[in-house]
Amino acid sequence: xxxxxxxxxxxxxxxxxxxxxxxxxxxxxxxxxxxxxxxxxxxxxxxxxxxxxxxxxxxxxxxxxxxxxxxxxxxxxxxxxxxxxxxxxxxxxxxxxxxxxxxxxxxxxxxxxxxxxxxxxxxxxxxxxxxxxxxxxxxxxxxxxxxxxxxxxxxxxxxxxxxxxxxxxxxxxxxxxxxxxxxxxxxxxxxxxxxxxxxxxxxxxxxxxxxxxxxxxxxxxxxxxxxxxxxxxxxxxxxxxxxxxxxxxxxxxxxxxxxxxxxxxxxxxxxxxxxxxxxxxxxxxxxxxxxxxxxxxxxxxxxxxxxxxxxxxxxxxxxxxxxxxxxxxxxxxxxxxxxxxxxxxxxxxxxxxxxxxxxxxxxxxxxxxxxxxxxxxxxxxxxxxxxxxxxxxxxxxxxxxxxxxxxxxxxxxxxxxxxxxxxxxxxxxxxxxxxxxxxxxxxxxxxxxxxxxxxxxxxxxxxxxxxxxxxxxxxxxxxxxxxxxxxxxxxxxxxxxxxxxxxxxxxxxxxxxxxxxxxxxxxxxxxxxxxxxxxxxxxxxxxxxxxxxxxxxxxxxxxxxxxxxxxxxxxxxxxxxxxxxxxxxxxxxxxxxxxxxxxxxxxxxxxxxxxxxxxxxxxxxxxxxxxxxxxxxxxxxxxxxxxxxxxxxxxxxxxxxxxxxx
Amino acid sequence: xxxxxxxxxxxxxxxxxxxxxxxxxxxxxxxxxxxxxxxxxxxxxxxxxxxxxxxxxxxxxxxxxxxxxxxxxxxxxxxxxxxxxxxxxxxxxxxxxxxxxxxxxxxxxxxxxxxxxxxxxxxxxxxxxxxxxxxxxxxxxxxxxxxxxxxxxxxxxxxxxxxxxxxxxxxxxxxxxxxxxx
Numbered sequence: 104x105x106x107x108x109x110x111x112x113x114x115x116x117x118x119x120x121x122x123x124x125x126x127x128x129x130x131x132x133x134x135x136x137x138x139x140x141x142x143x144x145x146x147x148x149x150x151x152x153x154x155x156x157x158x159x160x161x162x163x164x165x166x167x168x169x170x171x172x173x174x175x176x177x178x179x180x181x182x183x184x185x186x187x188x189x190x191x192x193x194x195x196x197x198x199x200x201x202x203x204x205x206x207x208x209x210x211x212x213x214x215x216x217x218x219x220x221x222x223x224x225x226x227x228x229x230x231x232x233x234x235x236x237x238x239x240x241x242x243x244x245x246x247x248x249x250x251x252x253x254x255x256x257x258x259x260x261x262x263x264x265x266x267x268x269x270x271x272x273x274x275x276x277x278x279x280x281x282x283x284x285x286x287x288x289x290x291x292x293x294x295x296x297x298x299x300x301x302x303x304x305x306x307x308x309x310x311x312x313x314x315x316x317x318x319x320x321x322x323x324x325x326x327x328x329x330x331x332x333x334x335x336x337x338x339x340x341x342x343x344x345x346x347x348x349x350x351x352x353x354x355x356x357x358x359x360x361x362x363x364x365x366x367x368x369x370x371x372x373x374x375x376x377x378x379x380x381x382x383x384x385x386x387x388x389x390x391x392x393x394x395x396x397x398x399x400x401x402x403x404x405x406x407x408x409x410x411x412x413x414x415x416x417x418x419x420x421x422x423x424x425x426x427x428x429x430x431x432x433x434x435x436x437x438x439x440x441x442x443x444x445x446x447x448x449x450x451x452x453x454x455x456x457x458x459x460x461x462x463x464x465x466x467x468x469x470x471x472x473x474x475x476x477x478x479x480x481x482x483x484x485x486x487x488x489x490x491x492x493x494x495x496x497x498x499x500x501x502x503x504x505x506x507x508x509x510x511x512x513x514x515x516x517x518x519x520x521x522x523x524x525x526x527x528x529x530x531x532x533x534x535x536x537x538x539x540x541x542x543x544x545x546x547x548x549x550x551x552x553x554x555x556x557x558x559x560x561x562x563x564x565x566x567x568x569x570x571x572x573x574x575x576x577x578x579x580x581x582x583x584x585x586x587x588x589x590x591x592x593x594x595x596x597x598x599x600x601x602x603x604x605x606x607x608x609x610x611x612x613x614x615x616x617x618x619x620x621x622x623x624x625x626x627x628x629x630x631x632x633x634x635x636x637x638x639x640x641x642x643x644x645x646x647x648x649x650x651x652x653x654x655x656x657x658x659x660x661x662x663x664x665x666x667x668x669x670x671x672x673x674x675x676x677x678x679x680x681x682x683x684x685x686x687x688x689x690x691x692x693x694x695x696x697x698x699x700x701x702x703x704x705x706x707x708x709x710x711x712x713x714x715x716x717x718x719x720x721x722x723x724x725x726x727x728x729x730x731x732x733x734x735x736x737x738x739x740x741x742x743x744x745x746x747x748x749x750x751x752x753x754x755x756x757x758x759x760x761x762x763x764x765x
Numbered sequence: 766x767x768x769x770x771x772x773x774x775x776x777x778x779x780x781x782x783x784x785x786x787x788x789x790x791x792x793x794x795x796x797x798x799x800x801x802x803x804x805x806x807x808x809x810x811x812x813x814x815x816x817x818x819x820x821x822x823x824x825x826x827x828x829x830x831x832x833x834x835x836x837x838x839x840x841x842x843x844x845x846x847x848x849x850x851x852x853x854x855x856x857x858x859x860x861x862x863x864x865x866x867x868x869x870x871x872x873x874x875x876x877x878x879x880x881x882x883x884x885x886x887x888x889x890x891x892x893x894x895x896x897x898x899x900x901x902x903x904x905x906x907x908x909x910x911x912x913x914x915x916x917x918x919x920x921x922x923x924x925x926x927x928x929x930x931x932x933x934x935x936x937x938x939x940x941x942x943x944x945x946x947x
Contacts, residue, residue: 376770380773383773384773387777394784418781418784418785421781421784422781425777425781426774426777426778426781429773429774429777430774432770432773432774433770433771433773433774436770437767437770473780473783476783476784476787477783480782480783480786480787481783678838684838685838704891705866705867705868705890705891706868706869706890707890708869713890713891
């Protein structure tokens with residue numbers, strides 16, 4: 104019954120989405136208020152139905168009901184509860200259901216919290232949102248039903264891909280989807296604006312918090328994925344430029360650009376058509392990402408097996424959504440009134456520079472990801488574009504952007520004083536020079552690029568702090584006054600400073616991890632010792648160990664530093680029976696200046712094992728930086744400007760205080 | 766209508782066409798960069814419990830051979846195993862086994878349980894030789910001419926259909942093999 108209830112809820116949700124996509128939109132055009140009024144209750148109902156379906160699937164997974172095909176294919180009764188739950192979205196059908204659940208969640212959020220939107224805009228946004236829902240619900244109902252039964256019911260399931268049985272990966276897809284799907288709101292707003300023919304500062308003010316929220320989630324999602332790859336794949340890598348990683352990174356780049364260009368629309372009433380295009384582009388890339396992963400178009404660890412029917416459906420949907428919105432853009436965008444011109448040295452000039460670089464970087468990642476497909480489609484030749492291409496193009500492109508990032512927030516709107524900004528950055532520049540010299544001294548003979556990267560990171564962190572220091576008059580006013588100023592500084596200023604500093608911290612981590620890593624690969628017998636970057640690793644041999652649904656070989660290393668025992672590290676190789684597969688669990692010992700990383704590989708006879716030992720300086724800063732970016736997003740999101748009716752309330756408060764004083 | 770507003774959709778049309786064509790392609794058709802080239806130099810010890818190891822020299826004995834990459838942890842390998850046994854029994858072709866990243870005792874037990882179709886085996890414990898051979902995933906099967914050049918490569922399970930379509934015509938001389946530089 105549970106499976107049938109879930110199935111029925113999905114079908115009902117599709118019907119509701121069809122209604123929500125058509126009637127309210129027609130209602131705003133034909134001026135039939137009763138039809139328009141349907142949008143809000145429909146959005147709430149749609150979410151409730153999909154939540155019910157999702158709950159049903161989760162119950163089926165938790166109770167291991169193997170009469171349901173999807174559960175049988177992807178679960179196993181011996182699996183820990185956490186992975187029974189995460190197994191719900193660890194497969195094609197379930198992840199689609201999660202996708203529409205989040206889509207409906209965002210739709211409902213607009214319906215409930217959008218009461219300060221102009222009614223026609225809200226109605227149109229909800230209708231567009233439902234159109235996207237129709238596509239995905241249709242895919243669920245017709246081609247990817249998670250509730251299909253099998254008869255007779257098998258005794259036990261096939262198990263979840265062991266690589267996915269990991270806490271990091273359990274929460275990676277939901278965050279990623281919150282990001283992907285969150286951009287659908289910006290998209291719906293863009294389409295609604297094109298239909299209405301109006302983009303103004305108010306529109307940008309509504310779009311920004313949604314974009315910011317989606318961006319924050321996506322940042323966390325990507326960071327989780329990268330962290331997982333680091334400790335689970337056993338090679339110490341954290342970004343592989345794999346097509347599926349790129350598929351999540353491209354919307355992030357576009358979303359970052361959108362975040363910044365929307366500021367220009369809000370403050371200067373310019374860049375309107377560009378911002379609308381970016382909103383369409385960002386969500387289109389999210390859809391494309393889903394398409395790439397779900398269609399099996401590009402081979403990857405992430406791709407779950409799928410049939411071509413689904414690929415055709417998703418492609419048709421993609422053409423409808425992206426092609427349709429771009430066609431609408433071609434017709435309607437020229438009607439949007441263009442804003443004024445502006446000087447190159449100004450806040451808006453800096454934001455345009457930011458957009459140009461981000462989009463160029465996006466284009467290079469896009470080309471690198473899609474080139475193999477294009478070439479195959481045209482000539483039939485197969486090639487792989489590997490990390491060398493991306494490293495050679497992406498980093499040099501982003502460097503100037505990062506270098507001027509410290510300037511941006513210091514520049515005034517309209518016409519800024521470059522010399523003034525330079526002057527204010529003198530302490531940041533001095534700190535950078537000191538850091539460069541220090542890094543050069545300590546790593547003499549090492550890679551120069553790492554030193555430069557390190558300097559760049561310090562520059563960005565210090566540059567981001569400059570604005571905070573300036574605004575709080577730190578070191579100039581009394582501590583009390585500074586604190587007071589810090590508390591009353593707009594949260595959006597804090598947010599951008601934190602996020603920018605996060606980029607700097609991330610770069611420090613990348614420079615350390617890429618440039619100053621030491622690694623040693625060897626066969627070690629019990630008792631063997633290896634010296635690595637000042638640490639002594641002694642291998643104590645490996646023993647069998649057992650987990651809930653796997654057998655493992657657990658190797659033990661004692662690590663000494665200056666003759667003293669620092670830590671004991673235990674690395675595992677796990678063998679799962681359902682499905683049969685091996686995973687590595689690296690042993691990671693975090694130190695203040697980075698990680699020690701040890702992997703036990705295949706046995707080499709006589710109790711000896713292949714071992715891989717790494718020291719990765721500063722690598723913890725990679726994820727700290729990413730989290731700082733996300734935290735900056737959250738802080739900025741809490742700015743009262745973004746909250747419902749905040750400006751008016753403030754005015755009332757101010758009036759109240761004025762009255763009291765009088 | 767101004768060009769700059771039409772450009773995005775024009776670019777998207779190109780992309781959509783490429784995606785559409787891409788869907789009709791099989792991502793498993795990945796030819797090896799090594800086809801027509803000499804097999805990489807290697808010299809591996811045999812799988813535990815066996816005496817004959819595998820080295821480059823074994824591929825230069827003047828007759829065409831199959832090199833099959835297998836592992837005990839690889840489930841699809843079980844699917845193709847009976848076909849390999851048939852080929853070995855019928856003496857259709859010499860089959861050499863490249864055992865990738867396997868535990869020695871597992872590999873031994875596996876061959877004991879399912880039968881050993883391989884004339885010689887190489888235990889590629891660290892997977893290095895497989896990497897040099899450009900192995901994407903297990904199982905893979907290579908056709909090597911008598912001079913040590915790779916003539917054909919099949920990724921994933923070897924079926925009778927694949928054998929008759931891709932391997933046998935070259936082995937019987939009915940289809941011209943790719944140009945080699947051996």
